[in-house]
Amino acid sequence: MQSYSKSAKLLAEPDSKNAVCNSYDTHNIGTAIQDEPDPLFIRSKALIGTEGVNRFRKLRVAVFGIGGVGGYTVEALARAGVGTLYLIDGDTVSPSNINRQLYALTSTIGQHKTAAAAARIADINPACTVHQLVQHILPDADGSLSFLPLLSDIDCIVDAVDTISLKVALAAEAENRGIPIVAAMGCGNKLHADLFQFADIYDTAVCPLCKTMRGLLKKRGVKKLRVLYSKEVPAVRSRPPSSVSWVPAAAGILLAGDLLNQILQS
Numbered sequence: 001m002q003s004y005s006k007s008a009k010l011l012a013e014p015d016s017k018n019a020v021c022n023s024y025d026t027h028n029i030g031t032a033i034q035d036e037p038d039p040l041f042i043r044s045k046a047l048i049g050t051e052g053v054n055r056f057r058k059l060r061v062a063v064f065g066i067g068g069v070g071g072y073t074v075e076a077l078a079r080a081g082v083g084t085l086y087l088i089d090g091d092t093v094s095p096s097n098i099n100r101q102l103y104a105l106t107s108t109i110g111q112h113k114t115a116a117a118a119a120r121i122a123d124i125n126p127a128c129t130v131h132q133l134v135q136h137i138l139p140d141a142d143g144s145l146s147f148l149p150l151l152s153d154i155d156c157i158v159d160a161v162d163t164i165s166l167k168v169a170l171a172a173e174a175e176n177r178g179i180p181i182v183a184a185m186g187c188g189n190k191l192h193a194d195l196f197q198f199a200d201i202y203d204t205a206v207c208p209l210c211k212t213m214r215g216l217l218k219k220r221g222v223k224k225l226r227v228l229y230s231k232e233v234p235a236v237r238s239r240p241p242s243s244v245s246w247v248p249a250a251a252g253i254l255l256a257g258d259l260l261n262q263i264l265q266s
Helices: 039-058 070-080 113-124 164-177 208-220 246-265
Strands: 019-028 060-064 084-088 129-135 156-159 181-184 196-200 226-230
Touching: 039 070, 039 246, 060 070, 070 084, 070 113, 070 246, 084 113, 113 129, 156 164, 156 246, 164 181, 164 208, 181 246, 196 246, 208 226, 226 246
Parallel strands: 060 084, 060 156, 084 129, 156 181, 181 226
Antiparallel strands: 019 129, 196 226
16 A cells, blocks of 8 residues: 555554454644644635634544545545544445545555545645544444544544444444544435435434434434435435435535534534
């Protein structure tokens, strides 16, 4: 895997049953945090003020899944000036990703998605610290994610994964630890990005994934989960889900905006 770090060291070794790459790469290119906003974020400062820009700079966000949805979430977080990003994804870029995934280019085929993301973030916001966890995460037998040390180091979680057991585990861990989380529900087999909306998981309808999640979360005792979902009836029911360029992109940016607005309002 190509390295874009000025320095890299082993921070933690993930559980071997889940590991694709036994490393927890650190990508940290940039400057010390200053009291005043970086000139890169002058336009943001005009809208959210110096305090808002500095809040984002101090924020530590973990994004689970950086494919069609999560890649655009990461892009928006980086351009907003978020200071620390944890990118968790075990996949490499493939040709079938190019129709919808930000980091999927003919030049990045075969690269780990986290590496492609880290390189782009360094070009957008050099002061951003990026931690890469190149790993396919699965919960423990008891459904927990206690083996993930990063959960003790973050302020917020974005769930943009497809694996249902992981989505449930993330929701449960976030609630138990008091970590704000926003989760993407079904974005495949859809054509109308304007039908996305935010709601608590228990107030959702139409979305098949939401129905499955409601039952599983209830069994786990999860009381609430903020989700982005669509009331659009799936245009087709293909496996794997079909996709177009604009729907997952819109979902990813909406997730980032919702999370950052919560930070500004807190």
